[in-house]
Amino acid sequence: MQFRKDINGLRAIAVIAVVLFHFNNSLISGGFSGVDVFFVISGFLMTGIIFKGVEENNFSISKFYIARANRIVPALAVLCFSLIILGWFFLTPYDYSFLAKHIKGSLTFSSNVMYWKESGYFDTDSYYKWLLHTWSLSVEWQFYVIYPLIIVYMRKVMSIKTMKKTILFVFIISFLLSVVVTYQAPHFSYFMLPTRAWEMLAGGVAYLFPIVLTKRNKIAFEYTGIILILSTYFFISESDLWPGYLAIFPVLGSYLIIQAQRANSLLTGNMLFQHIGKYSYSIYLWHWPLVVVIHYFSLPGFYIYIGLILSIFLGFLSYKYIERHTFKASIFNLRSLLNYKPLMMVLSILVLAILIRSQNGFINLAPEEYKYLINNSQPSPLRGDCHISKYKDPSDSCEYFNENNVSWATLGDSHSTEIAYALAKKIQPYGIGLKHFSYSGCKISFDMPNDFSDCARWYNEAVDYIVNDKKIKNVVINHRFTEGLFGEVDVSSEQHLKQEMTKSTLEMVKSFDEMVLLLAAEKENIYLFYPIPELPENIKDLVRLKYRKRNIPDNIVGTSLQWYQERNKYMIHHFDTAKYPSNVHLLKVEDIFCDSKNCYAVKNGEPLYFDDDHPSLISAAKLIQSIKIN
Structure with a gap:
């Protein structure tokens, strides 16, 4: 599609919000909704590419998939490989093993399902998941896989006009589903495609039903869209159920800006936003691991500013040397498939991740005290x-x-x-x-x-x-x-x-x-x-703090x-x-978990929990000692 400066600037508006929210959510309480803006942009661009090809009878599903892979996979693969290298030196075996698990989810674009099953997006332990942000890439990729197949099939059985009406109908159904499910199962609604599809389809609707506007109305559309998005950024917070009906504000705002088509707008077309928009995908990829670094190593607050600068710098490097690289692909047989470099990158890193996971993060190389605590802080x-x-x-x-x-x-x-x-x-x-x-x-x-x-x-x-x-x-x-x-x-x-x-x-x-x-x-x-x-934290997080200092004491305090x-x-x-x-x-x-002053996560060298509140098998065995069998 023809490059649009307004959409590129809209990307900048989205990524700035997400990055600021993750580094310090007090700056912009609803910044997470920048992802919803990305979804609308993605839906608009993908619908344009697919429909243009379908209408001209030259659309190739395989070429579409390859183009999406060339855009998304290499930068993601490099990030995952970098985390594997850094993890070897700095992570505990337990965390290294879970990093490997999450890498598998990210590179197979199933991480949204994985994180839905693990916990909520805003939970405290989310700050220790290095690839949590890839849930949105998984949702997009799932959309990319399914959407063109449906459109190609629809073209065989109905007219273009009917296809457009059908997509509008599905958009409405998906929105209503999102509203209902957000109240019934908020974690599912947040992470899963069926309740997020309407946001991408909103972009599709913008492409399929363009609105002809006067210059004055274009300005009105754009400013209204900006106000809707910014109001979401500053008046919504993680305590609100999301996406649900509230997500209509950033989605509608993005829709209006796309319809306005103001290429030379100062709001979206300025030089700063154009550069940030170009680097937005790579900035998005790199910023979250930097957020995790700050939490994982308990770094002082001023590291937030270092993290923000590094996010842009690493995003720039990733864009210049990875995203812009052209990966040629003419896949006709198995040999040509094996020569497709993005696929080889993914397969190589997946092999490493599987190896790390199979070795439990190479826990056998850890100190004996650490191995004992991790191996015995287990559920039934x-x-x-x-x-x-x-x-x-x-x-x-x-x-x-x-x-x-x-x-x-x-x-x-x-x-x-x-x-x-x-x-x-x-x-x-x-x-x-x-x-x-x-x-x-x-x-x-x-x-x-x-x-x-x-x-x-x-x-x-x-x-x-x-x-x-x-x-x-x-x-x-x-x-x-x-x-x-x-x-x-x-x-x-x-x-x-x-x-x-x-x-x-x-x-x-x-x-x-x-x-x-x-x-x-x-x-x-x-x-x-x-x-x-x-406990205030998962026992494995408390042990992590001691592991980094290579000093694991016999007693680790949980609470007073x-x-x-x-x-x-x-x-x-x-x-x-x-x-x-x-x-x-x-x-x-109390006699099992506490003394006269404190209650312990680890007492006399034994782990009493397997997370932050459930007893381990060791403490459970102690609890039932006073139960008489005969």
Whole structure:
């Protein structure tokens, strides 16, 4: 397509926002929406290329794919290879292994799926994912693969006019889907193509339905578009559900600027924006790893400015020496395919990534203390198979080891999973089995209506199952009680220490007591664990700080004992004063995780967690020591 200075300047507006947001989100709270601007631009350009070829009957899908690969792959491959080299010298084996995993996702353009499954875009641990930003490249590539195939097929069965109307219709459907799914499954909506396609199709609509404007109206369109985009940058934040209906503002703004076609505008056509626009892809690629460097190595705040300068400088070098390089490709057979350099770059780096991943980041070369901590800060080997995050009939719950003699059961949220496995291993030599009931993030939901929580139906059915199964004699219960009652935790903040009892909270505690009494009346023993302390960071992040100094002590502090007691004061007090029957046993956890001053992530050389709040198998084994089998 003919080069358009206004679109090139719009790229600059997008990348500046994204870069500033990532380095310091207080500067531009909605800067992440610059990615939405990129999507509209991409959709406009791709629709133009494809439709022009289709209308002239000379469109080649293979040439289209090769052109996109030449544009995207080489710079991305060089970035990935650079991270592999730097990672060898500076990353812990655990982090090096995860870098390799993320490189595989990025180079196969599936990283958006990977990050959707791992966590949210704005989560704290996102700052330790070196290639998180490639999720948007994966979405675009998936669009590039599917979009021309659909258009070519459509051309065989319908007219150009009908094709245009169909794309407009799909744009509307995708937008409505995005609005609905953003509320129902925000992580999915953020990362996945079906809920992002409408943004690229908005660019397609701009190409397919151009608007003829007077000079005055062009200016009005452009200024309105700029205002819409900037209002998103400064009035939206990561606390808003995204993309959803709010994304219409940067998308519509980009649409209006593209329709305005103001080639010589001072806003988009100035020399600075033209240069930044040319380097925008490479700037985008390099800026995020520099953000991660600052967080990973806990560098002082002024490094933000160094990072901003380096982002532009590395972006310039990448543009000049990699992006502008012409990779010739005439792929007719296997030999010519193997001579295609971008493909060889990808395959070579993927081999390295697979090797690194297979060797767990070459953990065997690490100090013994580090190897022990990482190898033992592990979840239950049955967590993936037995712990659920959506409804499953309780009768189908896992039974451990001695299925024909199940007389124990565990009930709770994800914090009961490792306890279930440790307990099952303890009772296994006695020929006794255990049935495991756990639901991720499940609040206390006994005797609550199904719409009270995602797990309410399951919770009530699980309790009924345990009560009615006469073979089950003993029940162990563990929840992340305070999180369920008062919300997510931020160990560095005081706000979660101000706990206000609401009607809902009181109802949950009352229903929990009713459940305990019901179970106690039907079973021989009920065991209740006090709340387990929560860490400020993943245990592997805390170990990382010690690893870099090559000094891994026997004890690594997680939080203060005072903070733990303040955070969980309501449930601690409730358990301390509860008047349960004598067959209800309350099990304190402070002696395992804490001393008189602190609660530990690592205590006496042993990892007590596998992340920031779930007990490791080691601490789970300690927790169940006080449970009597006979």
